[in-house]
Amino acid sequence: MRKPIIAGNWKMNKTAEEAKALIKYLIPLVSDADNVDVIVCPPFVNLAAAAEVLSGSNIKLGAQNMHFEKSGAYTGEVSADMLLAYGVKYVILGHSERRQYFGETDEGVNKKVKVALQAGLVPIVCVGETLEERESGITSEIVCKQTKLALLGLSAEEVKGVVLAYEPIWAIGTGKTATADDANDTIGAIRNAVKEVFGDDAAQSIRIQYGGSMKPANASELMAKPEIDGGLIGGAALKAEDFSKIVKF
Numbered sequence: 001m002r003k004p005i006i007a008g009n010w011k012m013n014k015t016a017e018e019a020k021a022l023i024k025y026l027i028p029l030v031s032d033a034d035n036v037d038v039i040v041c042p043p044f045v046n047l048a049a050a051a052e053v054l055s056g057s058n059i060k061l062g063a064q065n066m067h068f069e070k071s072g073a074y075t076g077e078v079s080a081d082m083l084l085a086y087g088v089k090y091v092i093l094g095h096s097e098r099r100q101y102f103g104e105t106d107e108g109v110n111k112k113v114k115v116a117l118q119a120g121l122v123p124i125v126c127v128g129e130t131l132e133e134r135e136s137g138i139t140s141e142i143v144c145k146q147t148k149l150a151l152l153g154l155s156a157e158e159v160k161g162v163v164l165a166y167e168p169i170w171a172i173g174t175g176k177t178a179t180a181d182d183a184n185d186t187i188g189a190i191r192n193a194v195k196e197v198f199g200d201d202a203a204q205s206i207r208i209q210y211g212g213s214m215k216p217a218n219a220s221e222l223m224a225k226p227e228i229d230g231g232l233i234g235g236a237a238l239k240a241e242d243f244s245k246i247v248k249f
């Protein structure tokens, strides 16, 4: 019922020329994947180059962050309108690297989610626990709290248009993956948290991805789980062959 969504988070990788080359290579590899939403999220400065080569393909453009104000004195920041001007459709918000290195808070993520939705962008909102939190047995509490705070003040209808990404921080870029059962259970807990606040319809509609060292070798097992609606892919998104294999899980 929920359409799978596979998004590549390129992080701070690739020049504009390299971005174009990667996308040109990727397009024919995923051109027949019409049962999956396929998204690439290059760095801001490559959005124009990416948009140019993506034109006419079935791959949509995403960004890795945005500011919650429309414009103004926010040096180094980028607004929703600026992203829209490049044809961006999706925006990753609250990635753990942004929370860890750039001081992003649940409150800030919530502001961004609201602004993204108002602008017509689909937010991909990341939640996830640290290794210490996991080992303390509080994974569900942490990710459910992050989810509820990120979605605070939205209507049930708006929530249906959000994508969540459950990304255990200890699994990002480490080669360690949550087991498919663990990921499924935690995503089930997140869906239940959405249901508590926004009702069953919103909970059954919202798409929740898994992210954290997802690769061709583990994608099909993760994607076979009923709660997992897709993947947010870091490292493997930088290789067209690997990313396309995940798209075709």
Ligand code: PEP
Pocket (backbone or CB within 6 Å): 009, 167, 171, 172, 173, 174, 175, 211, 212, 213, 214, 232, 233, 234, 235, 236
């Ligand atoms: C990410 O950063 O969103 C991610 C999941 O990275 P990786 O796939 O490299 O673990």
